[in-house]
Amino acid sequence: MGAVDPYYAFKWVDGSDLECAGYLSVLDQRLLPHKLHYLDLTEYCQVADAIRDMVVRGAPAIGAVAAYGYVLGLRQGESADQVYRTLCASRPTAVNLQWALDRLRALHEPDWKRLLAHVHGMVAHEREVNKRIAENGAKEILAYWNKRSGKGSSRTLHVLHHCNTGTLATAGGGTALGVIRSLHALHKNLVVHVNETRPRLQGARLTCWELSQWGIPHELSVDAVAPLLMAQGRVDIVTVGADRIAADGSTANKVGTYMCAVSAQYHNVPFFVCAPCNTIDLKTPTGAEILIEQRSATEVLNPLEGPPETWFAPQQTSVYNPAFDITPPELITGGIVTEVGIIRLRTSDDPAPSIAEQLQRLELGHAHHTAI
Numbered sequence: 122m123g124a125v126d127p128y129y130a131f132k133w134v135d136g137s138d139l140e141c142a143g144y145l146s147v148l149d150q151r152l153l154p155h156k157l158h159y160l161d162l163t164e165y166c167q168v169a170d171a172i173r174d175m176v177v178r179g180a181p182a183i184g185a186v187a188a189y190g191y192v193l194g195l196r197q198g199e200s201a202d203q204v205y206r207t208l209c210a211s212r213p214t215a216v217n218l219q220w221a222l223d224r225l226r227a228l229h230e231p232d233w234k235r236l237l238a239h240v241h242g243m244v245a246h247e248r249e250v251n252k253r254i255a256e257n258g259a260k261e262i263l264a265y266w267n268k269r270s271g272k273g274s275s276r277t278l279h280v281l282h283h284c285n286t287g288t289l290a291t292a293g294g295g296t297a298l299g300v301i302r303s304l305h306a307l308h309k310n311l312v313v314h315v316n317e318t319r320p321r322l323q324g325a326r327l328t329c330w331e332l333s334q335w336g337i338p339h340e341l342s343v344d345a346v347a348p349l350l351m352a353q354g355r356v357d358i359v360t361v362g363a364d365r366i367a368a369d370g371s372t373a374n375k376v377g378t379y380m381c382a383v384s385a386q387y388h389n390v391p392f393f394v395c396a397p398c399n400t401i402d403l404k405t406p407t408g409a410e411i412l413i414e415q416r417s418a419t420e421v422l423n424p425l426e427g428p429p430e431t432w433f434a435p436q437q438t439s440v441y442n443p444a445f446d447i448t449p450p451e452l453i454t455g456g457i458v459t460e461v462g463i464i465r466l467r468t469s470d471d472p473a474p475s476i477a478e479q480l481q482r483l484e485l486g487h488a489h490h491t492a493i
């Protein structure tokens with residue numbers, strides 16, 4: 122799989138022929154699927170606002186965009202600490218944002234042009250990582266599918282996906298949707314069941330749009346239908362992304378993921394988390410220590426920000442709107458698909474090695490493989 126999409130979540134535009142020092146172009150995902158509109162950002166506060174307002178979203182994408190925001194802040198002559206703090210505060214759950222900013226700050230590089238080159242390198246590396254996640258995930262899922270349905274079976278493979286994890290959520294290629302795209306290239310008889318993903322509707326607005334761009338058959342449902350689809354035997358596997366994976370494998374992902382994982386276990390449907398290794402936060406022991414972003418009541422009550430008569434509930438209704446939930450490791454029955462291989466999670470009857478140990482072995486194996 123090496124398709125390069127005609128659209129992007131973000132891109133740095135060099136200023137050489139524009140008589141400017143360059144700017145960050147981001148796709149305003151709030152306007153999809155009906156409008157493809159890019160915003161040109163030249164200041165770090167604009168980047169922080171774009172992340173907080175979900176102009177650009179998706180754990181890997183906000184990590185990269187925050188890194189470009191850090192470069193813009195230094196180019197503006199702002200204090201590195203002030204820029205770092207402002208960008209870190211934009212969204213707290215996805216570890217990719219913190220990870221990217223920590224990497225840049227650790228360079229103690231005052232020259233914004235040299236920092237820009239580092240960020241370009243990080244983004245290019247992430248694209249390669251996503252290709253390997255797609256390959257590893259498709260290989261693992263096809264092996265499971267051939268075993269279950271008979272090698273070379275032409276039976277339709279039904280994949281349930283929650284939220285959006287495609288090119289729109291990354292530097293390109295996606296994570297869980299990248300696995301699905303790679304699967305579709307190898308097993309054409311595939312249908313994706315897309316959870317609409319209330320309240321911001323990343324599934325309905327973004328995943329349906331990306332799957333349409335890619336020519337992959339799909340069907341949209343409200344989130345509450347996911348358990349019913351599994352009860353009807355219409356889901357063969359579930360694939361999701363991740364915003365932060367704790368050292369025990371507990372995974373923070375878009376709210377509604379946990380519901381799918383519980384139902385998947387009950388219906389014996391393999392549940393895969395697909396994420397780059399830098400989404401694994403070994404410094405956070407369990408899901409209990411992951412800070413879950415609480416978003417505004419407006420997103421639930423009045424997502425179209427229309428007049429009171431269009432609100433979804435009475436105006437004074439109190440709202441609980443966590444942006445993510447936590448899936449415990451024992452429910453991630455397919456494992457964590459990464460660029461270095463599949464990480465298996467401990468269950469009561471399978472005391473798999475710790476994630477740290479598996480990562481070390483897989484990375485050693487991967488390094489050896491790529492070194493050949």
Ligand SMILES: CSC[C@H]1O[C@H](OP(=O)(O)O)[C@H](O)[C@@H]1O
Nearest residue numbers: 178179180286290362363374375
């Ligand atoms: C490639 S993983 C993207 C990850 O981020 C999404 O959250 P949001 O749209 O709020 O940024 C969701 O949790 C996805 O799984």
